[in-house]
Amino acid sequence: SQQGEEDPQALSIQEGENATMNCSYKTSINNLQWYRQNSGRGLVHLILIRSNEREKHSGRLRVTLDTSKKSSSLLITASRAADTASYFCATVDQGAQKLVFGQGTRLTINP
Amino acid sequence: DTGVSQNPRHKITKRGQNVTFRCDPISEHNRLYWYRQTLGQGPEFLTYFQNEAQLEKSRLLSDRFSAERPKGSFSTLEIQRTEQGDSAMYLCASTWGTGGNIFPRNEQFFGPGTRLTVL
Numbered sequence: 519s520q521q522g523e524e525d526p527q528a529l530s531i532q533e534g535e536n537a538t539m540n541c542s543y544k545t546s547i548n549n550l551q552w553y554r555q556n557s558g559r560g561l562v563h564l565i566l567i568r569s570n571e572r573e574k575h576s577g578r579l580r581v582t583l584d585t586s587k588k589s590s591s592l593l594i595t596a597s598r599a600a601d602t603a604s605y606f607c608a609t610v611d612q613g614a615q616k617l618v619f620g621q622g623t624r625l626t627i628n629p
Numbered sequence: 630d631t632g633v634s635q636n637p638r639h640k641i642t643k644r645g646q647n648v649t650f651r652c653d654p655i656s657e658h659n660r661l662y663w664y665r666q667t668l669g670q671g672p673e674f675l676t677y678f679q680n681e682a683q684l685e686k687s688r689l690l691s692d693r694f695s696a697e698r699p700k701g702s703f704s705t706l707e708i709q710r711t712e713q714g715d716s717a718m719y720l721c722a723s724t725w726g727t728g729g730n731i732f733p734r735n736e737q738f739f740g741p742g743t744r745l746t747v748l
Contacts, residue, residue, distance in 0.1 A: 549735075551736060553739075559741060560633075560720065560739040560740055560741045560742055561672070561720070561722075561739040562739070563736040563737065563738070566735075566736055606671045608671075610735070615660075615677065615684070615685065615726060616674045616677060616685065617662075617664075617672075617674065617737060618674065619664075619671030619672050619673070620671050621669075621670055621671050622669075622670075622671050
């Protein structure tokens with residue numbers, strides 16, 4: 519079953535703008551991860567944030583986690599055409615060993 | 630290329646036929662996962678192995694589905710008596726995990742998937 523909601527379901531922005539995607543979940547988690555999926559390709563891990571962390575950065579990516587609200591956001595700064603993809607959040611529950619994915623946000627970067 | 634590989638990449642079959650997919654994980658990874666993804670949805674967990682032991686199965690894995698990892702290396706996923714509802718992308722992923730604890734960096738590495746179409 520899907521963990522929760524991702525918002526928005528689709529996002530279209532101009533190259534160079536920032537893109538923000540949100541993810542909500544329902545359970546107590548060990549960590550939350552973001553993955554990218556290009557059309558016709560497998561998923562690629564972007565970043566992992568643990569339940570005791572509030573913010574992480576990796577290059578142009580910034581992830582926040584609010585465990586009290588059971589939500590996370592992914593910010594991509596200075597977007598590029600190559601960022602066009604679907605982005606999924608995935609949680610690992612406390613004591614669990616598997617990823618539970620959201621439904622994803624389809625991001626389109628217009629040149 | 631030392632990533633996760635899956636074969637075949639595409640499979641078209643008629644309803645009622647059996648199909649088998651193969652996944653070759655990253656060699657040093659002891660955990661192997663199978664997920665199913667339908668159009669417009671995120672992947673859904675099916676099952677996972679630690680070495681050759683199948684440790685968890687989703688309720689999505691009906692008795693028509695069976696997965697094996699006989700030597701703790703590659704894995705196969707077989708679907709018997711396929712149905713049109715089985716049409717999906719089947720994804721394999723591998724990672725390193727130790728016992729009951731989650732290894733600090735447990736990102737999963739995904740293969741390109743096998744797209745199954747049941748006619």
